[in-house]
Amino acid sequence: MAPPRTYHCEALILKHVPFGEADLLVTFFTRERGKIRAVARGARRSNSKLVGHLEPLTQVNLSLAQGRGGLDHVSQAQLMESFAPLKDDLKAITKGFYVAELVDGFGSEAHPNQPLYHLAVAALNAIGQDPESELSLRYFELHLLKVSGLMPELYRCVECRKDLVPGSHRFSPNVGGCLCPDCRPADAHVRPLSLRALKVLRLLDRSQLREIPSLKLSDSLAQEIKSLLSMSIEYWLDKQIQSNSFLEQLHLEEKSSVYS
Ligand SMILES: [Zn+2]
Incomplete structure (x- = not known):
């Protein structure tokens, strides 16, 4: 019998769940192939060589073997970046999991998105360096929409x-962004947009994450921007989940039935 085909990827570990008796089903966002779910056989056994290499919010070099049923297996994982500063701080790690959750939500299986991969890595680094900064999360949210074609x-x-x-x-994710005072399409989700909030959003759009100045925003302005971006993320995430989940569920069930 021909040996299983192997391939290599650079990946961020988004999450894992127990699978079977001693395995883990791990969700990766890879630079080369987009989102991948793969089985790490025996990874929950204390003597597994994979123990400690598959923690969420870790960047790894992966070797995978194509499974006979389509569900691939992790054969090796080498640590690239553990984001240690992020994991030392409760607030930062919570933000890190939020980043992972959104990458999971917006990333697609079989659709590589290198800008999203690099954005997520940069965001995790920025959060680790300054766990108190809310602006790095706002930057991540806005650029997540941008690299997903939903800016x-x-x-x-x-x-x-x-x-x-x-x-x-005014602003509405339903119609795709800003509206002038004269245009009033029938839309239940229109919100007022202050000039200051618009300026900050444009600044975030045009900046590199590392260049974001340590802007001091008033609480009300920070809240307005957070709310506008949350509204956009939720709107698109609902659509994304509706379009992805059915296909992904089918995909997973097909793999599980062959694997078991
Ligand atoms: Zn108009």
């Missing part, structure tokens, strides 16, 4: 396409 329009009205000039703008 809200911040420069022109999504209805009339006129450049936005200072005024009473």
